[in-house]
Amino acid sequence: MTQKRASLFLVACLLFAAGTGVFAYFARDWSTVGQTIAETSAPGVPDIESADISATLTALPRATGTPTRSAATTRTPATSTPTAPPLSPAGVTVGGVLYRVNIILDPEPPGLFKPPVGRRIAGVNVSVIAVSAPLSYSFTQFRLIDTAGQEYGWALGNSEPKLEQGVLAAGVTRTGWIAFSLPDGAKPAVITVQPAPGGPKTPIAAVP
Numbered sequence: 001m002t003q004k005r006a007s008l009f010l011v012a013c014l015l016f017a018a019g020t021g022v023f024a025y026f027a028r029d030w031s032t033v034g035q036t037i038a039e040t041s042a043p044g045v046p047d048i049e050s051a052d053i054s055a056t057l058t059a060l061p062r063a064t065g066t067p068t069r070s071a072a073t074t075r076t077p078a079t080s081t082p083t084a085p086p087l088s089p090a091g092v093t094v095g096g097v098l099y100r101v102n103i104i105l106d107p108e109p110p111g112l113f114k115p116p117v118g119r120r121i122a123g124v125n126v127s128v129i130a131v132s133a134p135l136s137y138s139f140t141q142f143r144l145i146d147t148a149g150q151e152y153g154w155a156l157g158n159s160e161p162k163l164e165q166g167v168l169a170a171g172v173t174r175t176g177w178i179a180f181s182l183p184d185g186a187k188p189a190v191i192t193v194q195p196a197p198g199g200p201k202t203p204i205a206a207v208p
Helices: 003-040 048-063
Strands: 075-077 092-094 097-105 119-130 135-138 142-146 150-152 165-168 173-183 188-193 202-206
Touching (some): 097 202, 142 173, 150 173
Antiparallel strands (some): 119 173, 135 165, 188 202
């Protein structure tokens, strides 16, 4: 082999060795990258962005709900105005409980609680007497019905003391005020009581 051919052969060997090393280097790097991608996408290893988005979308329905209404006044339609005895010191007995409407102030005197424009507050003073056995009572059991047949639940009023709720022993009496919010044009007709939830509403006094 001549010196020129030997030199060319040496240069070719060096280039081949360099090329093999560069290929091995890049092959090693790409293998590492492929392993990293495979580990990140492997089952059981959550993607951080996907997990965050999924958690946010899951939390949205929990944070969005139907708002609850905490108004103290209810107004439900009645088909007709029931008949009731007029105000009487004797009262009306319902299921062993004596209910007596003592006074009606329509409107009640002004105070801390003011009705919205176009409405007024009527105050009704009621006595509840446990005739022969303990009983549960509550201001929420009473309703006011106007001459048009509309029914109204309790409202925030100013007259004191208020009829609250609790349990009465036999022979014990509780007397207090219940307020009803009415439209300006409504005329009260009857006070009713509903001792048991879902039970009948019994008229206890006609409003004069």
